[in-house]
Amino acid sequence: AEVKKIAVIAGDGIGPEVVGEAIKVLKKTEELFGYKFELEHGLFGGIAIDEKGTPLPQETLDICQRADAVLLGAVGGPKWDNNSKELRPETGLLGIRKALGLFSNIRPAVVFDCLKDASTLKPEVLEGTDLIVVRELTGGIYFGEKFRREGAGGQEAIDTCVYNVQEIERIVRQGFEIAQKRRKKLASVDKANVLETSRLWRETVNKIAPEYPDVELEHVLVDNCAMQLLRRPSSFDVIVTENMFGDILSDEAAMLTGSIGMLSSASLGEGSFGLYEPVHGSAPDIAGQGISNPIATILSVALMFQLTFGYAEAAEVIERAVKQVLDAGHRTGDIAVDKSQAIGTTAMGDLIVAAM
Amino acid sequence: AEVKKIAVIAGDGIGPEVVGEAIKVLKKTEELFGYKFELEHGLFGGIAIDEKGTPLPQETLDICQRADAVLLGAVGGPKWDNNSKELRPETGLLGIRKALGLFSNIRPAVVFDCLKDASTLKPEVLEGTDLIVVRELTGGIYFGEKFRREGAGGQEAIDTCVYNVQEIERIVRQGFEIAQKRRKKLASVDKANVLETSRLWRETVNKIAPEYPDVELEHVLVDNCAMQLLRRPSSFDVIVTENMFGDILSDEAAMLTGSIGMLSSASLGEGSFGLYEPVHGSAPDIAGQGISNPIATILSVALMFQLTFGYAEAAEVIERAVKQVLDAGHRTGDIAVDKSQAIGTTAMGDLIVAAM
Ligand SMILES: CC(C)[C@H](C(=O)O)[C@@H](O)C(=O)O
Ligand SMILES: CC(C)[C@H](C(=O)O)[C@@H](O)C(=O)O
Numbered sequence: 001a002e003v004k005k006i007a008v009i010a011g012d013g014i015g016p017e018v019v020g021e022a023i024k025v026l027k028k029t030e031e032l033f034g035y036k037f038e039l040e041h042g043l044f045g046g047i048a049i050d051e052k053g054t055p056l057p058q059e060t061l062d063i064c065q066r067a068d069a070v071l072l073g074a075v076g077g078p079k080w081d082n083n084s085k086e087l088r089p090e091t092g093l094l095g096i097r098k099a100l101g102l103f104s105n106i107r108p109a110v111v112f113d114c115l116k117d118a119s120t121l122k123p124e125v126l127e128g129t130d131l132i133v134v135r136e137l138t139g140g141i142y143f144g145e146k147f148r149r150e151g152a153g154g155q156e157a158i159d160t161c162v163y164n165v166q167e168i169e170r171i172v173r174q175g176f177e178i179a180q181k182r183r184k185k186l187a188s189v190d191k192a193n194v195l196e197t198s199r200l201w202r203e204t205v206n207k208i209a210p211e212y213p214d215v216e217l218e219h220v221l222v223d224n225c226a227m228q229l230l231r232r233p234s235s236f237d238v239i240v241t242e243n244m245f246g247d248i249l250s251d252e253a254a255m256l257t258g259s260i261g262m263l264s265s266a267s268l269g270e271g272s273f274g275l276y277e278p279v280h281g282s283a284p285d286i287a288g289q290g291i292s293n294p295i296a297t298i299l300s301v302a303l304m305f306q307l308t309f310g311y312a313e314a315a316e317v318i319e320r321a322v323k324q325v326l327d328a329g330h331r332t333g334d335i336a337v338d339k340s341q342a343i344g345t346t347a348m349g350d351l352i353v354a355a356m
Numbered sequence: 357a358e359v360k361k362i363a364v365i366a367g368d369g370i371g372p373e374v375v376g377e378a379i380k381v382l383k384k385t386e387e388l389f390g391y392k393f394e395l396e397h398g399l400f401g402g403i404a405i406d407e408k409g410t411p412l413p414q415e416t417l418d419i420c421q422r423a424d425a426v427l428l429g430a431v432g433g434p435k436w437d438n439n440s441k442e443l444r445p446e447t448g449l450l451g452i453r454k455a456l457g458l459f460s461n462i463r464p465a466v467v468f469d470c471l472k473d474a475s476t477l478k479p480e481v482l483e484g485t486d487l488i489v490v491r492e493l494t495g496g497i498y499f500g501e502k503f504r505r506e507g508a509g510g511q512e513a514i515d516t517c518v519y520n521v522q523e524i525e526r527i528v529r530q531g532f533e534i535a536q537k538r539r540k541k542l543a544s545v546d547k548a549n550v551l552e553t554s555r556l557w558r559e560t561v562n563k564i565a566p567e568y569p570d571v572e573l574e575h576v577l578v579d580n581c582a583m584q585l586l587r588r589p590s591s592f593d594v595i596v597t598e599n600m601f602g603d604i605l606s607d608e609a610a611m612l613t614g615s616i617g618m619l620s621s622a623s624l625g626e627g628s629f630g631l632y633e634p635v636h637g638s639a640p641d642i643a644g645q646g647i648s649n650p651i652a653t654i655l656s657v658a659l660m661f662q663l664t665f666g667y668a669e670a671a672e673v674i675e676r677a678v679k680q681v682l683d684a685g686h687r688t689g690d691i692a693v694d695k696s697q698a699i700g701t702t703a704m705g706d707l708i709v710a711a712m
Contacts, residue, residue: 090549120586125476141497141517146552154521157556161497161517165510191600193446196502200513226582226604227611230476244547248582248604255583 003036004309007067009060012046012089013282014292014345015073021294021349022071022301028353029305029314040067044096045075045089045282055092061099069308070100070275073297074282097137101269103167104174105135105246106307107279109253112262114326115335119258121233126257128234132178133253135246136171137267139163140197142243163197163242168204174268175240176212185216185237189225189245201242222249229253254279261293261334264300266307274308276300290344293332295322298352321355359392360665363423365416368402368445369638370648370701371429377650377705378427378657384709385661385670396423400452401431401445401638411448417455425664426456426631427656430638453493457625459523460530461491461602462663463635465609468618470682471691475614477589482613484590488534489609491602492527493623495519496553498599519553519598524560530624531596532568541572541593545581545601557598578605585609610635617649617690620656622663630664632656642689646700649688651678654708677711 008023010016029035042060049055055075064070076089085091096102110130116123144160172188179186188205190198202219209217220228222245229236229252241249254260263279278296286292302318305311330351333342343351364379366372385391398416405411411431420426432445441447452458466486472479500516528544535542544561546554558575565573576584578601585592585608597605610616619635634652642648658674661667686707692698699707 088549094550120477120481122476122478141515142550144514148552148556151520153523155556156518156520157552158500159497159517159551159553161515162512164507164512167509191603193444194450194498195515196504196513197515200504200511223603223607226608227616230586230608230611247547247579251579252582252586252608255586260583 001035003038004069005038005040005067007064007070008039008041009044009064009070009072010041011044011073011075011282012077013074013284013287015045015075015282017287017290017292017345018278018294018297019071019073021345021352022297024349024353025298025301025318025356028356029311029317032317032356033311033314035311035314044072045092046077046080048092049080049083049087049089055087055089056095056099061096064096064100064275069273069304071297071300071304072275072277074278074280076282077284094142096275097267098143100273100275101138102267102275103136103138104171104268105137105250106178106266106268107133107135107250107254107263108265109133109250109257109263110259111257112259112326115259115262117258117337118335119256121230121256121258126233129257131233131236131253132182132238133246133250134171134175134178134238134240135250136167136242138243139167140243161195161197161244163200165200165204168201169208172205172208172240175238176208176215179215179238180212183237184214185218187218187220187225187236187239189220189222189239189241189249191222191245192219193221197242225249226252229256261332262295262299264296264303266300266303268307272308274304276304290346291333291342292345293334294345294349295332295352298322298349317356318352321352324355325351357391359394360425361394361396361423363420363426364395364397365400365420365426365428366397367400367429367431367638368433369430369640369643371401371431371638373643373646373648373701374634374650374653375427375429377701377708378653380705380709381654381657381674381712384712385667385673388673388712389667389670391667391670400428401448402433402436404448405436405439405443405445411443411445412451412455417452420452420456420631425629425660427653427660428631428633429653430634430636432638433640450498452631453623454499456629456631457494458623458631459492459494460527460624461493461606462534462622462624463489463491463606463610463619464621465489465606465613465619466615467613468615468682471615471618473614473693474691475612477586477612477614482589485613487589487592487609488538488594489602489606490527490531490534490594490596491606492523492598494599495523496599517551517553517600519556521556521560524557525564528561528564528596531594532564532571535571535594536568539593540570541574543574543576543581543592543595545576545578545595545597545605547578547601548575549577553598581605582608585612617688618651618655620652620659622656622659624663628664630660632660646702647689647698648701649690650701650705651688651708654678654705673712674708677708680711681707
């Protein structure tokens with residue numbers, strides 16, 4: 001088989017632990033399917049700040065750029081929270097997205113049967129919830145000009161939100177295309193009653209919509225969407241939105257499933273290249289104890305197989321193995337009802353590998 | 357008693373119906389407590405567009421400016437949704453906030469016992485939820501410069517988010533002061549890991565915090581707050597945040613109580629002047645049928661009594677009357693379990709007046 005290069009960025013907190021288990025799963029698929037992966041490890045985030053003086057060393061970027069896909073653990077922690085902007089893990093995250101052209105963040109929010117009760121929503125409301133938030137990732141207010149100046153009301157801070165038609169078109173098309181392969185419903189979220197960028201967003205969506213006549217389109221204002229996600233989560237299929245709205249709504253959507261420790265995500269650019277990571281963060285409070293849940297990272301490998309490598313069968317084998325282990329009652333502490341029965345990170349990884 | 361001037365802006369959709377019932381309640385308090393209210397009615401929103409060619413006629417602004425408080429129904433509807441910016445009801449809303457200097461929006465999210473089941477959250481999660489979102493209302497990205505220009509990626513739209521120290525200080529102080537009168541917990545919400553306005557926000561909050569040593573302060577990132585509201589709603593007391601985050605989070609908070617048809621809000625400036633309105637919108641789909649729920653608007657009168665007039669006793673009488681009518685099992689359609697038993701807008705208003 002063709003050798004696939006994967007850049008592995010373990011990052012901070014529980015990142016290295018969960019990535020370790022995901023690598024075991026990768027190796028197992030080499031054995032089962034004859035794939036060949038070449039892994040190159042890079043420093044990123046807080047650990048890169050500590051060891052290299054920058055959250056995103058050029059060397060790490062080089063490793064990612066010559067890879068076919070990136071597997072990322074998690075970055076950040078209180079240790080670096082009060083650093084200046086250039087020395088913060090988040091700055092590295094924004095930088096890597098921009099440098100790799102990852103304009104689209106795909107966040108599936110699905111309910112795992114065995115975790116239904118973990119949600120704060122009523123089970124009958126949650127029933128059938130299976131949605132994807134498609135978030136624009138390299139534009140908007142995160143990347144616009146930012147500065148301070150003196151004004152009449154004291155110091156003044158400014159952030160600029162910018163979108164052009166091209167940026168909107170490519171992410172909206174992706175929303176439509178993902179919807180076409182699913183339940184054919186797209187909710188486009190904006191604040192077109194107030195913002196100019198949102199009005200351009202909505203105009204662009206309406207311009208493109210006729211190319212996807214089979215997809216049912218609805219425009220939802222962001223404040224209303226924050227409500228509707230709570231009121232009727234199962235009625236959403238694909239939600240497409242700009243960077244900041246996507247940040248907020250994808251986290252809300254993830255939390256309402258009750259399955260946040262299990263959710264994976266993909267950040268994509270043009271072509272098949274992608275960066276894959278669990279939705280959960282670096283969880284510095286439990287790092288190094290060997291109790292973190294590796295499932296979201298393992299499922300990120302499955303997502304990588306689907307979206308970057310086209311290894312659909314192996315992706316399914318991974319997903320089935322996860323399901324089987326959960327169905328057999330095995331739980332890490334975060335998802336265990338009876339915490340005394342919880343198993344550790346390595347044990348969970350081993351069980352999943354064995355079930356493959 | 358001193359004559360209090362109230363500007364009454366019924367607005368669109370169900371606005372006139374629900375305001376009508378609130379006026380009955382006002383009149384009843386004149387009878388019971390000897391208050392004197394002078395009501396002046398103004399056109400606003402869609403109806404003002406239709407009759408005067410602008411959502412916020414100067415005459416309406418004059419009425420508000422010479423009043424002690426404003427009672428607003430609701431504005432907007434599909435009829436005006438595709439109008440140009442200057443001819444949209446929302447533009448009137450933004451305009452009236454700015455013109456009247458209403459920099460603070462107070463949105464209590466409480467759970468009504470009789471509506472517990474209406475929430476999509478589990479009752480045990482909701483238990484004890486009683487929070488207030490304090491939203492900055494005249495700054496940020498809603499009011500910054502907006503424009504379009506041609507760029508390399510096609511047409512480009514720009515919104516500008518601006519905050520100065522003075523604007524942040526006054527709203528944050530209000531957050532602290534409200535928290536002091538409640539459970540003494542303040543969550544300040546920002547996106548300080550990415551935005552410059554948020555960094556100035558957080559610095560300003562930290563600068564002011566020592567003046568309120570009895571208030572426990574926590575900083576929460578906006579994406580995390582969207583999650584925590586779902587995970588632990590009852591742990592929040594007061595949330596203070598900038599305009600756009602407040603827009604999204606206050607709607608999420610309102611929806612999770614399940615009581616959105618019952619929630620009132622206040623928009624305040626310097627001094628005691630305030631604008632009071634229900635949280636629900638103009639509900640054009642049920643307008644004119646006499647079935648809308650007037651309780652949120654009636655409770656907005658109680659809020660006006662508390663915050664603008666200092667009529668604490670009358671405010672309590674109104675709130676108790678609402679509770680009594682609900683406890684007796686009376687429901688409008690939106691909150692009735694058995695819709696066939698639902699009563700109309702006028703009947704609900706009459707029952708509340710009778711219970712006072
Ligand atoms: C850390 C931060 C910059 C980042 C974002 O908001 O994009 C994070 O919240 C995320 O959603 O990946
Ligand atoms: C209509 C709109 C301008 C307004 C806002 O976002 O401020 C509304 O959503 C609100 O929250 O009062």
